[in-house]
Amino acid sequence: MRAGSKTLSLGIVAHVDAGKTSLTERVLYEAGVLDHPGSVDAGDTQTDSMALERRRGITIRSAVVSFDWRSTTLNLIDTPGHSDFIAEVERALTVLDAAVLVVSAVEGVQAQTLVLMRALQRLALPVVLFVNKVDRAGADPDRVLEEITTRLGPEAFALGQVTGAGTRDAAYLPFEVGAAELGELRRTVRAAAAHPVLFGSAITGAGVTDLLDTLATLLPGSAPETGTAPRGTVFKVDRTDGGRTVLARVRTGSLRVRDRVELDGRPAEKVTGLRLFDRGRLVPVDEVRAGRIAAVSGWSAARIGDRFGDRLGAGDRSAGRAVEFSRPTLETVVDAVRPEDVVAMYAALTELADQDPLIDLRRDDGRREVAVSLYGEVQKEVIAAVLADEYGVEVTFRPTTSICVERLTGVGSAAQLIGVSPNPFLAQVGLRVEPLPVGAGHEFALEIELGSMPPAFFTAVREGIDATLEEGVHGWAVPDARVVMTHSGYYPRQSHSHATFDKAMSSTAQDFRSLTRLVLAEALVEAGTVVCAPIHRFELEVPEDTLSSVLGELSRHRAVPLETTVSGRSALLAGEVPADAVHGVQQRIPHLTRGEGVFTSGLDHYAPTTGPAPTRGRARPDPFAQIGDWTRIQRSWPAG
Incomplete structure (x- = not known):
């Protein structure tokens, strides 16, 4: 990192299919990290490393790429867009200085867009919105900007406009901003009191360099500190080449090879190796300074969410920021396809759970069963892919059930x-x-x-x-x-x-x-105890003319609307739904609403079950x- 430069840890977040990974590839290309932007369709993207990610065209695990733009070193963290991986997104948010929220110029504000914006606002993170796909047929930047200001927050405002929307020649024209206005704009954006909106296309590159300039100009960063003890946060644990690599944001001081560091008060562990993300590569180094993201070897007990070093200093703007991860409310029993793989399957799942505090692994020796916790059905595919690709173990899953208390x-x-x-x-x-x-x-x-x-x-x-x-x-x-x-x-x-x-x-x-x-x-x-099942609070926005059929479907899934508001051609419902019925509702809503329904939900409370109390193997x-x-x-x- 150049002397005097600042670092900016930035997350790119979006609803699935908004073009988030394509935008990441274009940013890396414009920054000179890649000689050509990868394609999700072609499966050759830089940040989607898992085979399943390439096959499905979705991002599952956070990936990190660092590069320089102007006088800023950016740590770009590409995060999942699918709602089943919201915990992975929240982990990344704990180490960010700011975020880019990607919205499609065709589909507009979607379900996960709302979920992500709420998480960003809850953490008071500065947000820049990028309206992607302005070159696609059906792109309507003006309509999407109106959706953003009405549904995501009135603090959003455009920094420019689009010409030729919906054509290959679509271009972004930034508004002129004077020095005085720029200073005020920088202050409000860094305080998360205003959210600039830019437009462009990850495919053609329109608006992408303007986005990079805006990030370097308006968003906060951190200058390198010297003379202080290393402190920071672990946000990912990877298995690579049979080893264990910890990804950590160094917040203050410098982390050096051979340092002995405490993680969450546990006995200190020695740093046996350090690598630094630099222009798309991992480079071995002896020291990683504040603001950068390190790949650390030697921390065998590190888990996601651990803080290392002494208590974070008062000067660290992220010291008070933390995400309380919502616990999974579903679980499934995992079975090895080949009986001889049962021991290897359990060992592999144990290793995955050891890295991730949100994977709850339970073994019932009496029934000879192993169960894992879930946020959603797509996670089954991920677990199966990891076990097959990294451990050579093929598995199947039993029906998903709720985790009661x-x-x-x-x-x-x-x-x-x-x-x-x-x-x-x-x-x-x-x-x-x-x-x-x-x-x-x-x-x-x-x-x-x-x-x-x-x-x-x-x-x-x-x-x-x-x-x-x-x-x-x-x-x-x-x-x-x-x-x-x-x-x-x-x-x-x-x-x-x-x-x-x-x-x-x-x-x-x-x-x-x-x-x-x-x-x-x-x-x-x-x-005496009473068994209680998890209940989600949901919000559902649908076209008004589909309301009747939607209400019938909700009833079939034991969902109870508590509030219904009709405004123009849209109806907004809010209510409660059992956790084990959420997936069924999610599957049916698009069919009933011509794909226009927006469904979001999250754990709200636990309610007593009816009938015989459900039991769980021990x-x-x-x-x-x-x-x-x-x-x-x-x-x-x-x-x-």
Whole structure:
């Protein structure tokens, strides 16, 4: 990076098919990174590296390319456009300085466009809009600009106009802006109080250099810092050539080879190698300075979302920016096509889940099943492609189901005293479990003295509590609960006639871990739980003349419209739909609305299920099956 230059980490985001990846290719071509712009149709794009991405023509994993434009080094991050990969988009947003939101001049503002704009506004990120495909038949820049200002925000304004729209000769003509106006414009755009709109074509190149000039002129960047400790954020973990590469934004200081760095407070890990994104290539370096994105080797425990180094400094404009990733609400059981691949499949899925905190992998040894969490149906294709291409394992999937939770309906308590039947463990544990407000999480409290037993035993109790709350009475996680320890007791380390330590006479951490699971299971049964399924809040905009058929379809998918507003030729509906019905609605809406319907949804709350409570297979030994007959419990109870 040149001395005195600034860096700008920029995301390109869009609804699928808006031309986002094509725009990225054209930008790289105009910047001199590529000798020709790749084509999504031809499958030779720079940023779509996965085979599935090339086959489907969609972007799934964020890709990074760095290059210089004017006096700015741009880290260009190409992000997914499909709604199933919104979590991947949100991860990228955590390391961005600004974003380009691509809108089609033909289709206009679409469903995912609204979702993305809301995420950008929530993070107060500066946004430049690029209306693409002005050369396509049916392009209507004026109509799309009106849609942008009415549906995305009145803060949007055009920086130029289009001539010859809808023809191959379509061109972008920027408005003249004086120095005073430019200064005010720069201030409002950097504060995310105004959103400039440019027009052009990724295919012909119209308006693309104007876009690059606007980015370098109006958007904020960061100057290199020296003399401070390296700090930053991990936003991607890749497997490459059998190794593990961590992509991280260095926010302050410099990251150097052989540095030992803490990640989210865990023990420090050594940087064994560094590579820097430079003009479409990864170049080995000894140091990566603030503002740049590093490919780090040696961080074996790093996960997406980890922050490294000390707490971010006050001067870091991104210090307060973080995305709270929405959890997946669906899951599916994965089966290996070849029975001999079951072990390899589980190992591969475990590795993927280890890299990604949003992939929840569950193994049910009793049923010999492995389940993974999902945001949508397209993720099945992605998982299958990764397993086949990178691990040589072919898989199939069972029908997708909702991930429910269990909510406490009352207060429950239980205790088992040491040396008193039927307690088979050399431990004494009493627990009370109480419901907490939704969203409060888990709390652990003591009604005993902290020094009443060794710290390792308290740690074991916490581990037993966490394991039990992950799989409640019906097998679902129990959120928002307070567990109070009311009894404790243990046998100190003992031996016969000065011999070595005798486990049969002395309490161990495993005694407390195992007994805690059984005691808490008993308390949960006494408290009572109700199984609740995930409910999405949806918004649906449709042509007014299709409203009747749309309402009928929503009813068939158990969707409940709560608000309906008719304005001109459009109707806007808002309501609730079960998470497991979202995909069905998404599939039917285009057919019922001539492709004009715009459907968006997101997790809103959990609601009690009706009828028999659905159950979930357990990944651990079942303590609830044991509490009815304590005499069957043996000291050999498996580890939690």
